[in-house]
Amino acid sequence: MDASPSRSRVHRLLFPLSAAVCAIALAGGCTATGPAAPAPEASVPGTAQGAVKRAPDDLQTAYQDVINDVLPSVVQIDASEGLGSGVVYDGRGHIVTNAHVVGDEKKFKVSVATGEATLSASLVSSYPEQDLAVIKLDDVPDGLKPARFGDAEKVEVGQIVLAMGSPLGLSSSVTQGIVSALGRTVSESRSGGGTGATIANMVQTSAAINPGNSGGALVDLDSRVIGIPTLAATDPQLGEGAAPGIGFAIPVSMVKTVADQIIEKGEVTDSGRAALNITGRTVVDDDYRPAGVALVSVERGGAAADAGLRPGDTITKIGSTEVTTITSLSEALANDKPGSKVTVTYTRDGDSRTAKVTLGEI
Incomplete structure (x- = not known):
């Protein structure tokens, strides 16, 4: 699956149960070690208000404080098809995770990362279009600790972050890195249980994330969750091997938008995501190269229908962006909002x- 703006690929981070022993053995060299301390009095991003100077001992203490503060709010989710992670969202037992972690299942076993007894949980709702879901503990234990969620507007490139979850089934795992980039648009495959979601405004991080980290927490040094780790990049030139230090997390703004609607209404009624309101398929040219998206159906009263598009038309551009596949069409629309006006180039x-199309909503 292609990742924009680069051409690296990404894979979901659900850890298959059947592969647990083998995967851990093969990935032994990737186990996270303790964070290396910077030079004395290094200038290190601290709070969102600006950088602060911390001595090595101070930085180590900051890491440990964050881990002690946040790790009790990170859970391991056991679904029949694999293991993933989740974050305690509120004191009522709601847990936010990835849609590809829950899959089609309704019941789960949940264990807090700090080792408490396994609890049962049920699905509230899943929103595959953004690869997010909310489950709820059937019985809420005393002392359940919700995570604190940050402000996406205050996340900055270079900011130190910690990734927490259950990579390769190893619960209570923590890795460290920085925010490498913001605003990435990334697409996920539908194969192997993936949702096929195209997600805009992803946080790119160098913190090591691996299968099993899906649905966990990407946390700043103020102990606030700034994203949900979801995808890791792979390099096709390495035979689909992992591209070290390139992972992606769903931004906290979208996490809160989706989770709040699911908890309040049982579903997402306002996605904020633009759509043409069509179903389509990728078509190829005479050289068997992807050449556009043919419209299979057009929703009556939807954006495309209102603009005069009809089944059989083939979309080749959105604005100045070339469209060759379903994925590239999703990526071209990912940063637009419902109600935006775009020019669609198509063949008939x-x-x-x-x-001229006024975009609808997913």
Whole structure:
């Protein structure tokens, strides 16, 4: 699955139960070690208000304080198809995780990362379009500790972050890195249980994340969750091997938007995601190269239908962005909002045409 703006690929981070022993053995060299201390009096990003100077001992203490504060709010989720992670969202037992962690299941076993007894949980709702889901503990234990969630507007490139979860089934695991980039648009495969979601505004991080980290917490040094680790990059030139230091987390703003609606209404009614309101398929040219998206159906009263598009048309551009596949179409729309106006270039009966489209909502 292609990742934009780069052409690296990404894979979901659910850890298959059947592969646990083998995967751990093969990935032994990737086990996270303790964070290396910077030079004395290094300038280190601290709070969102600005950088602070911390001596090595101070930075180590900060790491340990964050881990002690946040790790009790990170859980391991056991679904029949694999292991993933989750974050305690509130004191009523709601836990936010990835949609690909819960899959099609309704019941789960949950254990807090600090080792308490296994608890049972049930699905509240899943929103595959953003690869997010909420489950709820059937019985809420005393002392359940919700995580604190940060402000996406205050996340900055270079900020130190910790990734917490259950990579390769190893609960209570913590790795460290920085925010490498913001605003990435990344697409997930539908194969192997993936949702096929195209997600905008992802946080790119160098903190090591591996299968099993899905749904866990990406945390700043103020002990606030700033993202949900979801995808890791792979390099096709390495035979689909992992591309070290490139992982992606769903931004906290989208996490809160989706979780709040699911908890309040049982579903997502306002996605904030633009759509053409069509179903389509990738078509190829005479050289068998992807060449556009053919419309299979057009929703009556939807954005495409209102602009005059119809089944059989083939979309080749959104604005100035080339569209060659379903994935590239999703990526072209990912940063737009419902109600935005775009120019769609398409072919009909061999002729190239354009239409002004007011985008609908997923």
